Amino acid sequence: MAKVTFQTDLCKGCGLCVAACPKKILVIAKDKINKKGHSPAEMTDQSQCIGCAFCATMCPDCVITVEK
Amino acid sequence: MAVVFQKPKSLTDAELHYCPGCTHGIIHRLVAEAIDTLGIEGKTIGVAPVGCAVMAYNYFACDMVEAAHGRAPAVATGIKRSLPENVVFTYQGDGDLASIGMAETVHAATRNENITVIFVNNAIYGMTGGQMAPTSLPGQVTQTSPYGRDVKVAGYPVKICELLAGLDGPAYLERVAVNNVKNVKNAKRAIEKAFRNQIEGKGFSLIEVVSSCPTNWGMTPEKALQWVEEKMIPYYPLGVYKDKTEEVAK
Amino acid sequence: MAEKVLMKGNEAIAEAAIRAGCRHYFGYPITPQTELAAYMAKRMPKINGVFLQAESEIAAINMVYGVSGTGKRVMTSSSSPGISLKQEGISYIAGSDLPCLIVNVQRGGPGLGGIQPSQSDYFQATKGGGHGDYHLIVLTPDSVQEMADLTALAFDLSDKYRVPAMLLADGTLGQMMEPVALPEEHVNRVEKPWAVTGTEGKRKHNIINSLYLVPEQLEEKNLERYRRYKAIEENEARFESYMMDDAEYCIVAFGIAARVSKNAVVALRKEGIKAGLIRPITIWPFPKKVIAEAAEKVKAFVSVELSMGQMIEDVKLAEDCKKPVVLCNRVGGMIPTPDQVIETVKKIAGGNA
Numbered sequence: 001m002a003k004v005t006f007q008t009d010l011c012k013g014c015g016l017c018v019a020a021c022p023k024k025i026l027v028i029a030k031d032k033i034n035k036k037g038h039s040p041a042e043m044t045d046q047s048q049c050i051g052c053a054f055c056a057t058m059c060p061d062c063v064i065t066v067e068k
Numbered sequence: 069m070a071v072v073f074q075k076p077k078s079l080t081d082a083e084l085h086y087c088p089g090c091t092h093g094i095i096h097r098l099v100a101e102a103i104d105t106l107g108i109e110g111k112t113i114g115v116a117p118v119g120c121a122v123m124a125y126n127y128f129a130c131d132m133v134e135a136a137h138g139r140a141p142a143v144a145t146g147i148k149r150s151l152p153e154n155v156v157f158t159y160q161g162d163g164d165l166a167s168i169g170m171a172e173t174v175h176a177a178t179r180n181e182n183i184t185v186i187f188v189n190n191a192i193y194g195m196t197g198g199q200m201a202p203t204s205l206p207g208q209v210t211q212t213s214p215y216g217r218d219v220k221v222a223g224y225p226v227k228i229c230e231l232l233a234g235l236d237g238p239a240y241l242e243r244v245a246v247n248n249v250k251n252v253k254n255a256k257r258a259i260e261k262a263f264r265n266q267i268e269g270k271g272f273s274l275i276e277v278v279s280s281c282p283t284n285w286g287m288t289p290e291k292a293l294q295w296v297e298e299k300m301i302p303y304y305p306l307g308v309y310k311d312k313t314e315e316v317a318k
Numbered sequence: 319m320a321e322k323v324l325m326k327g328n329e330a331i332a333e334a335a336i337r338a339g340c341r342h343y344f345g346y347p348i349t350p351q352t353e354l355a356a357y358m359a360k361r362m363p364k365i366n367g368v369f370l371q372a373e374s375e376i377a378a379i380n381m382v383y384g385v386s387g388t389g390k391r392v393m394t395s396s397s398s399p400g401i402s403l404k405q406e407g408i409s410y411i412a413g414s415d416l417p418c419l420i421v422n423v424q425r426g427g428p429g430l431g432g433i434q435p436s437q438s439d440y441f442q443a444t445k446g447g448g449h450g451d452y453h454l455i456v457l458t459p460d461s462v463q464e465m466a467d468l469t470a471l472a473f474d475l476s477d478k479y480r481v482p483a484m485l486l487a488d489g490t491l492g493q494m495m496e497p498v499a500l501p502e503e504h505v506n507r508v509e510k511p512w513a514v515t516g517t518e519g520k521r522k523h524n525i526i527n528s529l530y531l532v533p534e535q536l537e538e539k540n541l542e543r544y545r546r547y548k549a550i551e552e553n554e555a556r557f558e559s560y561m562m563d564d565a566e567y568c569i570v571a572f573g574i575a576a577r578v579s580k581n582a583v584v585a586l587r588k589e590g591i592k593a594g595l596i597r598p599i600t601i602w603p604f605p606k607k608v609i610a611e612a613a614e615k616v617k618a619f620v621s622v623e624l625s626m627g628q629m630i631e632d633v634k635l636a637e638d639c640k641k642p643v644v645l646c647n648r649v650g651g652m653i654p655t656p657d658q659v660i661e662t663v664k665k666i667a668g669g670n671a
Contacts, residue, residue: 012089014289016089016293019290020248054249057073057252057253058249059094061083066072066074067070
């Protein structure tokens with residue numbers, strides 16, 4: 001059981017977290033726009049998250065907090 | 069549930085101004101994590117460069133000084149000589165450290181100045197819009213090498229770790245990269261070691277971080293990291309180039 | 319009064335700086351200021367201070383910037399071509415509101431010039447030197463004694479106003495030996511809450527910086543700095559008046575040129591010509607008021623300089639074109655003789671009679 005939270009308004013939608021996720025459960029939410037004007041990253045299926053923190057490791061903007 | 073990953077407290081709440089996917093943010097975080105881990109935020113003084121990281125003084129929560137282009141190692145020398153018990157680091161890009169500031173870099177290294185230098189090599193001048201850097205690869209297209217870097221005209225890229233390794237002075241030189249999780253974790257270890265070296269009085273430590281510039285390379289952030297793997301790392305091999313820290317300890 | 323010792327001007331600066339609490343010196347070898355660095359190299363290690371020969375003048379001034387940011391007294395010294403190299407750093411120091419002392423023992427220029435004395439860095443010292451709107455507090459000694467006294471004063475003024483100070487001497491003053499009563503040990507402890515010394519977790523981080531990307535902020539920073547410059551102009555202009563009470567001809571000269579001019583004043587007085595001397599001790603701020611007052615009384619001014627005529631512009635601005643101002647000068651390392659000054663004054667006096 002792991003939990004990943006995004007500070008969505010800090011996200012620049014670069015997609016490095018999406019590429020790093022081994023479970024392929026992160027996407028860039030093309031239908032959303034945050035305060036900065038970017039489409040932010042979000043998780044599609046929290047239940048599959050293993051809490052590896054690869055996403056947070058590659059995030060250049062400290063958007064992601066991981067709990068396990 | 070316990071928090072396994074969060075923003076380090078040695079970073080301020082200021083939002084980073086870097087472009088989407090710019091690895092400066094990762095490297096800032098690694099520096100802040102090292103400061104947190106070693107518990108030295110209260111006695112650390114950072115020196116920011118001129119270049120994309122010019123406003124690093126807003127991002128690190130420790131005391132900060134903004135240096136003129138290339139002069140960070142000289143400024144850090146002054147600070148460290150004034151406050152030897154404090155921890156002093158510079159954060160510099162390739163134009164800053166390897167071109168205009170080459171003299172300051174080489175001489176701080178040869179004096180074995182007890183400071184930590186974080187050198188971000190992304191093979192381009194980012195802030196000014198993508199000109200050829202001292203570390204741009206042969207053939208690399210930039211605004212000022214529009215037909216690709218012609219080594220017959222512009223010369224060859226500067227390999228800082230190899231160059232400084234020829235000096236007797238520096239204590240620790242390592243090249244790392246931040247293009248994937250494994251390399252980021254290794255970079256974290258190296259940066260922490262560079263700070264620990266200073267605390268233990270071992271002298272000049274420089275960590276060269278091979279990095280990306282998606283905007284000025286004209287690539288997506290993900291493609292840029294692939295370019296780091298395929299083009300940058302073969303030219304700038306990762307690894308430890310000098311380590312006097314053990315012999316000092318003996 | 320302290321016992322007098324025989325010292326070179328360059329050494330007197332160094333010892334006075336140490337007595338003013340300066341424990342950090344960064345320099346790069348250049349004639350004719352070398353004795354200063356050599357003195358520091360010998361003394362600093364004995365008193366727990368730092369002497370470091372930098373890789374260049376550029377590095378030296380940036381080391382000064384670093385130490386000054388930590389709140390400690392710090393200095394560098396050089397001579398004209400080296401001072402040109404330091405201008406980038408000086409602009410940053412001024413733009414970051416940091417105090418420090420820069421010594422320029424001038425030699426002839428431009429370019430590599432020569433190694434003999436000169437005053438041809440007057441514009442560079444008083445009108446900016448580097449880029450941007452800024453000033454240095456510029457003090458001009460005329461004796462080995464003043465080399466020492468003004469060094470101590472320069473540190474105090476620099477700390478007080480957070481403006482870098484320059485001691486503008488020349489090769490003659492640097493090299494010559496005179497008896498000097500060294501100033502007492504003193505440290506002017508100005509609080510420096512802006513210094514970077516580590517937050518110790520007790521305060522928000524301090525930032526030493528000259529970058530302001532918001533133009534309104536940069537403008538306000540400049541305006542605030544100019545309010546301090548105005549206070550300096552009002553309070554810190556220093557000069558010596560010599561035989562000016564009844565003078566009809568006012569010589570204006572500083573440094574070594576003032577010493578020559580003093581001899582000329584005495585000789586002219588013997589011949590019945592009422593000459594006097596105003597010797598600026600600060601050239602920024604320039605002692606405008608005393609020059610303006612003199613303009614009401616004298617018939618003419620003579621600006622005696624080791625340059626092609628730089629200070630003369632400030633003399634003209636100060637006296638507001640009320641009286642003629644004549645240049646008496648030598649350049650390239652040459653020094654005007656008292657006879658040259660006497661002849662210049664006589665020529666004007668003859669013309670006016």
